[in-house]
Amino acid sequence: MREALKLVITLGLVAAISGGMLGLFYNYTMPIVEARQMSEMIEKGFKGVLPDAHSFSPVTGGQGEQPEGVTEIYEGLDERGERIGIAFEAIGQGFEGPITMAIGVRPDTQTVVGVKILSHTETPGMGAKIEEEDFTLQFQEKSLSDPFVVGKDIDGITAATISSKAVAGTVGDKARQVLSYLGYEVAAPISPEPTEEATAGEGTPVEESGEQAGKPVEFNEEVAQELLPGAAEFIETALDGIKCFEAIDEDGQQVGLVLEAGGEGFGGPVTMAVAVDPEAEKILGIKILSHNETPGLGSRIEEEEFLRQFEGKSLSDSFAIGEDVDGITAATISSEAVAKGAAEKARQVIRLYK
Amino acid sequence: MQKHLDDVVRGLFRENPTFRMLIGMCPPLAVTTSAESGLIMGLATTAVLICSSTIISLFKKLIPQQVRIPAYIVIIATFVTMIDLVLAALVPAVHKILGIFVPLIVVNCLILGRAEAFASRMPVSRAITDGLGMGLGFTWALTFIGCIRELLGAGTLFGATVFGDGFVAWRIMQLPPGAFLTMGLIVFTLNLVGNLRARQLQKAARNQMKVVGKEA
Numbered sequence: 001m002r003e004a005l006k007l008v009i010t011l012g013l014v015a016a017i018s019g020g021m022l023g024l025f026y027n028y029t030m031p032i033v034e035a036r037q038m039s040e041m042i043e044k045g046f047k048g049v050l051p052d053a054h055s056f057s058p059v060t061g062g063q064g065e066q067p068e069g070v071t072e073i074y075e076g077l078d079e080r081g082e083r084i085g086i087a088f089e090a091i092g093q094g095f096e097g098p099i100t101m102a103i104g105v106r107p108d109t110q111t112v113v114g115v116k117i118l119s120h121t122e123t124p125g126m127g128a129k130i131e132e133e134d135f136t137l138q139f140q141e142k143s144l145s146d147p148f149v150v151g152k153d154i155d156g157i158t159a160a161t162i163s164s165k166a167v168a169g170t171v172g173d174k175a176r177q178v179l180s181y182l183g184y185e186v187a188a189p190i191s192p193e194p195t196e197e198a199t200a201g202e203g204t205p206v207e208e209s210g211e212q213a214g215k216p217v218e219f220n221e222e223v224a225q226e227l228l229p230g231a232a233e234f235i236e237t238a239l240d241g242i243k244c245f246e247a248i249d250e251d252g253q254q255v256g257l258v259l260e261a262g263g264e265g266f267g268g269p270v271t272m273a274v275a276v277d278p279e280a281e282k283i284l285g286i287k288i289l290s291h292n293e294t295p296g297l298g299s300r301i302e303e304e305e306f307l308r309q310f311e312g313k314s315l316s317d318s319f320a321i322g323e324d325v326d327g328i329t330a331a332t333i334s335s336e337a338v339a340k341g342a343a344e345k346a347r348q349v350i351r352l353y354k
Numbered sequence: 355m356q357k358h359l360d361d362v363v364r365g366l367f368r369e370n371p372t373f374r375m376l377i378g379m380c381p382p383l384a385v386t387t388s389a390e391s392g393l394i395m396g397l398a399t400t401a402v403l404i405c406s407s408t409i410i411s412l413f414k415k416l417i418p419q420q421v422r423i424p425a426y427i428v429i430i431a432t433f434v435t436m437i438d439l440v441l442a443a444l445v446p447a448v449h450k451i452l453g454i455f456v457p458l459i460v461v462n463c464l465i466l467g468r469a470e471a472f473a474s475r476m477p478v479s480r481a482i483t484d485g486l487g488m489g490l491g492f493t494w495a496l497t498f499i500g501c502i503r504e505l506l507g508a509g510t511l512f513g514a515t516v517f518g519d520g521f522v523a524w525r526i527m528q529l530p531p532g533a534f535l536t537m538g539l540i541v542f543t544l545n546l547v548g549n550l551r552a553r554q555l556q557k558a559a560r561n562q563m564k565v566v567g568k569e570a
Contacts, residue, residue, distance in 0.1 A: 006418060007418055007420055010421060011421050011424060011428075014425045018428050018431070022432060022435055022439075028443075029439040029440060029442060030439075033439075033443050033446075040446075124525070125525045125528075125529075
């Protein structure tokens, strides 16, 4: 008992002294840190995105709730103390984690004045390029009625579409939300026109040049045979309009189903043949039939190294890139098109088949 | 005094925590993307190591055997948090580079290892020299890995351009795989040299024996 008491007292003392020391240090350092963060925010962030402002002061209160993902709102004032613009800090979800940025907007002209990335954890050399002026300068003097869509009115960074989209989307959305929160009327964005790729339909992939995309392969028995080499015969069927091949072995036993699936890739639609085992609800194999992905990046979805991981994969898995599917570096969108496209269609067909 | 000097030198080379003992491997792999961050991380760890070793050595008789590990961890965590706060207040740029890895010094097994194996058995003066030696050994190792990764991965050293514009950066060197490659190759080279030297010594010893045998 005495022994146990000694242990308790020792640990208690150690913890108490430690707590006291930390309290002292915290009290001494925190005001310095907070003051610096405040001035740094204005110096590095807000001055850069609202260069005409003479001074800044925090804005409190607006209509309704402060927009989600917006942390600080300041107004930029000129020499006479009149508001010339709004600068705020917003957080968007990037590829690796949150991206914090300072955004300056001018309410009277409804334009973005400037954007500056304050912190992020994107992949060095790829997503990290969102920091560069080449990317952020294109938001300068941009009207809020623009759609802010990468590939339309915003040039994304090659091999970092998700990071680019995170910035572009956050800038557009949050700028509009902050202005309406502060009581300004905001013009609705003009929705982007449907892209050419999307209207081209599923069957005919857009081919920019003969070399760029792999030659499209037709969905036929040969493809089915390639995926299920053990089958002796294929019977063409249609399940709710979806063309399928039922694979039958020598004994007349059904060994699998081969169906055609598609997904929306980066450069356009991706089509593929998917072999499934309807009993076990598993994918047996995938073959890419046609795509228009970037050579060397998205085009690597054709490679066996990527496709092999789907063999034997249960359809009850989530098929999410980075979770149970290894995506191709710098080609997340293409990888996702294959994984999601295959899983969705296969689940649908199996449901119909049963 | 001789012992104290030996403590310092031992940590630098013969028992270098990173290259020879291979303990506390998280920072050498994670924070060595540049020479500067390696150096700063090393110095921060050295400071924690010296402070915690001193305190633990001072109070070694007062801390009961059964609760020594939690007590050590609390002492180490206290110093780490203090250093974290001081860095944040005085050198924010450095604090930003190291980020999460400063709090993670708490779980660096180098520090707890030295507390358990050395500081808790030795007089205060030797705990300090041991902490200094191990800390500096850790620091130069981190800086060295950082130099290699920065030089090959970005063509710069401590931020100054070394290779001209014609140099194509080996980007992988600054990504996590680069850390493993660098670390593996350094340990490989050191072991190779160590083995060769040991063999040479053996050979010399054997020759010596032969000579002695003949003379006899």
